[in-house]
Amino acid sequence: MELSQYGELFLSESREHVSAINHLLLALEQDAGSRETVEGVFRAVHTIKGMSATMGYRAVADLAHEMEDLLDRIRHGRVQAGGEVVDLLFAAADALERAIEAAVDEGDEEPDLSKLLAALRAAAAGGSADASGVAVPSGPEAAAGASPATDGGAGEDEEGDEVAGLLAVRFRVSADSMLAGVRAFMAVKRAREFGEVSELRPAETDFQLPEFDGAVRLALRTDADPDEVRAAIASVGEIAGAEAGPYRLRRALPEAQGDGGAAAADELGTARTDGAPSRARNIRVDLRRLDALMNQVGELVIVRDRLRQLAPGGTPELVESVDQAGRLIGELQDEIVRARMAPVWQVFDRFPRLVRDAARSLGKQVDFVIEGKEIELDRSMLDEIGDPLVHLLRNSLDHGIEPPAERKAKGKAETGTLRLSASRERSRVIIRVEDDGRGIQRERVLAKAVSSGLIRPDEAQALTPEEVDRLITRAGFSTAETVTDVSGRGVGLDVVATRVRALGGMLDIHSEPGRGTTFTLQLPLTLAIVRALLVRLGEETYALPLTHVGETTHLEPDDVRLVKGRTVALLRDEVIPLLSLRTLLGSGGEARPRADGRRPAVVLEVGDLRVGVEVDRLMGQQEIVVKSFDQTAGTLRLFSGATILSDGRPALILDAGSVVAGERAAEAPAL
């Protein structure tokens, strides 16, 4: 049991290292001469070797050992990091990842690595001046490498990978300054003029304390020249020394070095701006524990709402206490939501490798750009968006970006650009996949949609370009003329759209012929708690997440008409389709019209489609905790989850996307 606990820890740490290795190899491919990159790979492999040896994962340690050997030769210039060698290292990194998974998952058979090990040995021997005896890694070098404790001296560990656009800045206020705190403030202010300051030690508020010794460290996000930064800080006056240089990530220190580790953690080591692991000031918490906390807080939020309903009848003291408790519960909820946040790079980091491989196999040249890596999302959401993003990236590579010759003929740069960016807009996170390829070929999409029976030819005439673009997210649609292993057949954008909707998000498509296509995912920050509108149908209550609720209304009898056999609602000067929740769900018993004849309805908005849904009663808004439930085979696929109401009963959460899906299919262009 104990060991398996460590196994999980080993797994998650090793994954980070493997991800870092893949990253660095990509960099190495671009710049074969970069010693620093080789050093980075070497260190990551070395760390994995040390950890796996400790855990007794022989296969992993052996493989890491051979990789280390080869890398050692590369860093000493004895082997050139040419294309074949880098490919071999990529293959080894993949094998390493599989070996790690297999080792931790004890049931798995150990993979046969003999061929790869031999290839690594051959590569290491290939460039060696003294080829004799290299094939058997038993020389003094190998022996030293095998024991992590004696290897990797302190001098070498000091240097980590540089982080682009980030400077490490230190300065010291003269000991004889009368106003050391003020000087320090001014110097930090100067630094801020260059860019964002983080990891300020000591904190600004501590500058005025008697303990402040005048030494200040900070990280500065800027593209400015370090010398310029240094000069600006020195110009404050009474600065005894100022330094500015590239910010280096600290390598993860082995557990055994307790003191060293703690000291290092105190250094500028907290940054997790890149894939490289860092253990400073972070603790690993089992996600299940966070889930449990989130659930509990969810229950508390429900109790809070219930208390708020009951409180107005009580004494002023009670009302005040309930108010206060309510606020505290809200803050606790925010805090836990924040604790669950993780930066998107944890998912994005595996994409460069994937894009490289896919582009290669398709014979395309792509410049892959990632922006907004540091944007945070709920951990569980993060786990869910990986696959949809892979689909989108592959789709862009496969259908968007043209082969080099075609691009050249069109007067475009031969190398296409694929941009993956994350940004935060109020309470939503926007993720974009953007290519500068050929754009959606609408004639082909239409022809395909008609031939596969998705739409009728006469309907095809009336579709706007945007509506045509949306066809590619319909189930069963795929235009790839040849089925490739890159974007596959038929599985793809419709799956992406469904998944994104299930997450409470939206997928938008924007395409310009010849210029490229942009897929935009709008996602809520967290999955677990959402504001929802509660509606009543017969005896049952249903929840509708507010993300897709445009408005609620009570339709007058005159507002409801029958147009071409379909029920529509007149909403001010707008005509929208009107559905009945009773008909959709086939439940709720007999409809009992209200005495005044008015019909309560919710207007759902999905993309640019607005659809009215008639219900029995509108019950108001509430925060609900989204829970999963086990659907039975017959259950209508209209629910994204369930929640528990304040009376303790479960209620189903309607998925707006699925509710209007039928409407979208039937959408009459003439309407």
Add this chain to the structure above:
Amino acid sequence: MLQIDTDRGLSGAAEPAVALERMVLFVVGEHRFGVPIDRIREIIPARPYTPLPGGEAFVCGLINLRGRIVTVVDLGARLGLAPASAHPDHSIVIVEYRGKLVGLAVQEVARIVAVDPDTLQSSAETLRSLRIDRAYLRGVGEADDEIFVAVEPDEILDPILV
């Protein structure tokens, strides 16, 4: 009426050395069904169900089990017998199913018995009289002159849950 067709049959059941399997017996209509006790998480009294629109007739709906949402299936209706959940004071047996929790509505909980699994009869004759799909049944057992049918919860739930 019950034939003993294995050597270990009755004599095995009499010896304490044989690993006995503990089963909980439930009443559904005139039948008694047994479910291995290690599959049962708990047994709770009936509570209001939230219906699953479109769900099969034997699906009772959802219940709240201390903050967890659990789908409940009527054991009687599922086996083609009279629905157990029609009784207002029926019970819900919470069983573990492929890492999830699922409820089985039963009319009544009878008692716990210890049986030698090898003595469970799969005699076609006995099972045929039940008119229940054979796949759901492990066999017919006898405890203290009471005959019961051991059911296979996974087989019962597999075709239903997605």
